[in-house]
Amino acid sequence: GAVVSQHPSWVICKSGTSVKIECRSLDFQATTMFWYRQFPKQSLMLMATSNEGSKATYEQGVEKDKFLINHASLTLSTLTVTSAHPEDSSFYICSAQNPRRSSYNSPLHFGNGTRLTVT
Amino acid sequence: GNSVTQMEGPVTLSEEAFLTINCTYTATGYPSLFWYVQYPGEGLQLLLKATKADDKGSNKGFEATYRKETTSFHLEKGSVQVSDSAVYFCALSDEDNAGNMLTFGGGTRLMVKP
Numbered sequence: 001g002a003v004v005s006q007h008p009s010w011v012i013c014k015s016g017t018s019v020k021i022e023c024r025s026l027d028f029q030a031t032t033m034f035w036y037r038q039f040p041k042q043s044l045m046l047m048a049t050s051n052e053g054s055k056a057t058y059e060q061g062v063e064k065d066k067f068l069i070n071h072a073s074l075t076l077s078t079l080t081v082t083s084a085h086p087e088d089s090s091f092y093i094c095s096a097q098n099p100r101r102s103s104y105n106s107p108l109h110f111g112n113g114t115r116l117t118v119t
Numbered sequence: 120g121n122s123v124t125q126m127e128g129p130v131t132l133s134e135e136a137f138l139t140i141n142c143t144y145t146a147t148g149y150p151s152l153f154w155y156v157q158y159p160g161e162g163l164q165l166l167l168k169a170t171k172a173d174d175k176g177s178n179k180g181f182e183a184t185y186r187k188e189t190t191s192f193h194l195e196k197g198s199v200q201v202s203d204s205a206v207y208f209c210a211l212s213d214e215d216n217a218g219n220m221l222t223f224g225g226g227t228r229l230m231v232k233p
Contacts, residue, residue, distance in 0.1 A: 034163070036163065038212070044153075044155065044163060044165065044210075046163060046164075095163070110223050
């Protein structure tokens with residue numbers, strides 16, 4: 001079964017509102033979670049690395065005040081798209097790392113993604 | 120639904136050996152196919168991609184050909200280096216499937232010994 005749960009799968013919001021996306025690790029404690037964004041017909045782009053108990057590390061070009069990341073517990077990281085605009089419409093996906101299993105085949109587990117549409 | 124299946128690892132090779140990591144997929148539409156790489160302690164990076172049948176993606180000596188007839192996208196490199204040690208993920212993006220835009224395989228760890 002899924003080891004990383006991402007919610008919601010779909011969200012449609014009006015321009016100017018904020019949207020929160022949750023990423024939960026279900027059966028392990030994830031000290032590190034990654035947030036990605038995918039534009040249509042393009043590859044995945046890393047937005048930020050979320051570290052439990054500390055500030056997220058953002059990739060160059062990603063607005064920190066626009067995409068708020070909170071990793072308040074070892075099983076939950078949230079991405080909030082603030083004051084959303086149509087150009088923020090995209091597919092957002094998180095992944096979580098199980099440090100205890102990092103020596104095994106697949107240390108990264110992915111959520112199912114969130115399709116955000118801003119009208 | 121869509122799915123991606125990769126060979127299980129870890130794959131352990133000596134430097135300069137030939138690498139193949141198998142990847143097969145099932146999709147309802149006409150997906151784009153990707154290989155991503157995760158180096159230790161880092162997030163995913165795109166390695167290469169192919170958007171239609173018979174396309175060959177290549178980067179850093181790695182290649183993969185989109186084979187629609189065998190629904191495969193195997194990753195190959197003629198001569199691996201220690202610095203290639205990482206986890207490799209095969210993925211598909213099916214933009215005709217509104218429910219799930221990106222599907223990943225389980226990942227394959229490659230370990231290259233000097």
